[in-house]
Amino acid sequence: MSNEPTSSNEVVGFFIRIATDLADGILGTMLTANYLWGVVTSLVVVWARHRVTLPKPRHTGGGSERRRLDDKVVAEIGYMTITNAPKVLGYPINRDTLRARRVSVYDPKIKKKVGSAIWSHRGKKPSLYMEIEAGQSQALLVYTTQNGEVKTYQGDTLKDIQMAQQLVEPNSSRLLEVHIEDVIGRKFRVPFKMIARDAPDMLVGVSAEAMPISTLKDRVRRVRRRLRKIRRAI
Known part of the structure; x- marks a missing residue:
């Protein structure tokens, strides 16, 4: 039983899936980084407010x-x-x-x-x-x-x-x-x-x-x- 050549549509679909996965990974990383940055910023603000109000x-x-x-x-x-x-x-x-x-x-x-x-x-x-x-x-x-x-x-x-x-x-x-x-x-x-x-x-x-x-x-x-x-x- 012979293997038929991969069609061009399948090749395009393969690269689309890779691009989509990469985009999802990058977006997820950015969202995670933004979340972490927000947490760090909030902690710094809370710490600064605490310090300046100390006696x-x-x-x-x-x-x-x-x-x-x-x-x-x-x-x-x-x-x-x-x-x-x-x-x-x-x-x-x-x-x-x-x-x-x-x-x-x-x-x-x-x-x-x-x-x-x-x-x-x-x-x-x-x-x-x-x-x-x-x-x-x-x-x-x-x-x-x-x-x-x-x-x-x-x-x-x-x-x-x-x-x-x-x-x-x-x-x-x-x-x-x-x-x-x-x-x-x-x-x-x-x-x-x-x-x-x-x-x-x-x-x-x-x-x-x-x-x-x-x-x-x-x-x-x-x-x-x-x-x-x-x-x-x-």
Whole structure:
């Protein structure tokens, strides 16, 4: 029994089927790629929205006030002003409220906690818990100076909070961080520079200050101000 030659119609049909299969495969790949791209884009958008609405505690100032302690010793209570920054790249953002339950003073050089900090309430006793809404600020008590020493606080509850080890030697400085932990366990890092100077004319014998560490944005802002002054002078 002899094989008859394949007709031209069968050859054309064969190539049409191949082309159709290829087209279906390419279209399926494109649809799959578009689907995956859509999933990735959606995840990135969700992640970005989550990041920009997170609380953003920043060190925006500080100071100290003189108090008499229980043993009648005069001391300077030093604090940092912590602000929940309400802007991203200059645009206002409705950030989440920072609900802090614990604050630690941390030395990044030795990678170790060196003390605790507590929040100051106006007209009320200090607290370990604090809520800071976007754009609002609160005072964080970080150190105490007395008898020529700058001391930090120790303890994890208000009952056992007390002044403890020396935080910085007179006439020296130290780079530190406060680690703010919120009620769901997230940690926010705020760097600062602790500076102490001998001050024999003061009752506490030493002058101390927690200085904000400038960010790239702060440095750019200072450069712009200097350039404006130069242009005005010219």
